Amino acid sequence: xxxxxxxxxxxxxxxxxxxxxxxxxxxxxxxxxxxxxxxxxxxxxxxxxxxxxxxxxxxxxxxxxxxxxxxxxxxxxxxxxxxxxxxxxxxxxxxxxxxxxxxxxxxxxxxxxxxxxxxxxxxxxxxxxxxxxxxxxxxxxxxxxxxxxxxxxxxxxxxxxxxxxxxxxxxxxxxxxxxxxxxxxxxxxxxxxxxxxxxxxxxxxxxxxxxxxxxxxxxxxxxxxxxxxxxxxxxxxxxxxxxxxxxxxxxxxxxxxxxxxxxxxxxxxxxxxxxxxxxxxxxxxxxxxxxxxxxxxxxxxxxxxxxxxxxxxxxxxxxxxxxxxxxxxxxxxxxxxxxxxxxxxxxxxxxxxxxxxxxxxxxxxxxxxxxxxxxxxxxxxxxxxxxx
Numbered sequence: 001x002x003x004x005x006x007x008x009x010x011x012x013x014x015x016x017x018x019x020x021x022x023x024x025x026x027x028x029x030x031x032x033x034x035x036x037x038x039x040x041x042x043x044x045x046x047x048x049x050x051x052x053x054x055x056x057x058x059x060x061x062x063x064x065x066x067x068x069x070x071x072x073x074x075x076x077x078x079x080x081x082x083x084x085x086x087x088x089x090x091x092x093x094x095x096x097x098x099x100x101x102x103x104x105x106x107x108x109x110x111x112x113x114x115x116x117x118x119x120x121x122x123x124x125x126x127x128x129x130x131x132x133x134x135x136x137x138x139x140x141x142x143x144x145x146x147x148x149x150x151x152x153x154x155x156x157x158x159x160x161x162x163x164x165x166x167x168x169x170x171x172x173x174x175x176x177x178x179x180x181x182x183x184x185x186x187x188x189x190x191x192x193x194x195x196x197x198x199x200x201x202x203x204x205x206x207x208x209x210x211x212x213x214x215x216x217x218x219x220x221x222x223x224x225x226x227x228x229x230x231x232x233x234x235x236x237x238x239x240x241x242x243x244x245x246x247x248x249x250x251x252x253x254x255x256x257x258x259x260x261x262x263x264x265x266x267x268x269x270x271x272x273x274x275x276x277x278x279x280x281x282x283x284x285x286x287x288x289x290x291x292x293x294x295x296x297x298x299x300x301x302x303x304x305x306x307x308x309x310x311x312x313x314x315x316x317x318x319x320x321x322x323x324x325x326x327x328x329x330x331x332x333x334x335x336x337x338x339x340x341x342x343x344x345x346x347x348x349x350x351x352x353x354x355x356x357x358x359x360x361x362x363x364x365x366x367x368x369x370x371x372x373x374x375x376x377x378x379x380x381x382x383x384x385x386x387x388x
Contacts, residue, residue: 008353012356013357032238034237046243053250065212066234067243067246070208071199074102075103077212079145082172093117094118095119103145125155127157149291149292153286153297156180174196183260183261185257195218196212197210267360267363268295271352282301283299285298294354301344312366312370
């Protein structure tokens, strides 16, 4: 049986070249970057070289990059750090209704602690309206967080336009770029953002490492306390092997981005065209063109996404029904509900995400098996009537 991985939005395989770059830092170059001896200084050089590489990839300064344990820590640090640093100035934060839980959960925590959170609605494509953002801003607003692209439906937000609105009001703007970093070009100055989150395992790096870009002059309260690592902004012994892997993954993404984007966009557009042609009663979720090059999300009516996922898995095809972080939840996706789907339709979602090692033959196999799976499951569904 073939095994085909089409869930790159959940996590990516670590590139062998990344593993090779990391390997010496487990045994030969294992020093603590805070140590003053030769081992420590060797590790420190690797740390700062990696910081430089990540910074250059987004047109930032090296001192504006703080290494973290991943996207969740970066998002939490941005929201909680700015909120606590500026709470005397104001206690109003704006975000969107389709954010990853790494943003929405700390927002809920801040609500419990007396902050007012505005959750902006989105249109049927999952797009935030700049006009809605303008109307939501008040004199108490201190922070805005809108994700660069949605992890479930792939819609890319007009971040530069949204952040410009924030900048004109003197409000900090953060974007969760976990799904975009390494996949589409990012320039923090063109985007106008003050903070940006990334996670290495989403772009062929190792798990357990990421970074938070913090524009120079941005006030952020440190909440991971201990040593003075990361210029006092994030205490903890540096994960040098992971950080080296992250920077090598960044370099490989920059080298391959143009070609990979072209190939993945072609596969994406093929699926957007072929799935409705071979399966009836389907709905494309997310913007038809302003979406990630590797993301396809369909709602397939009258069956459950979990049933499709398990049936395809038995045939060797790995896909998802939404975010990997909520895959055990019985609740429908908050993202799909936010774009106007009813509960029944939202439960029938299928997310297909491609990556560096996806080939045309993988899509051939998926398109051979998916219509069969849908037909079989619908035959057992009391809701489905052919031609309905």
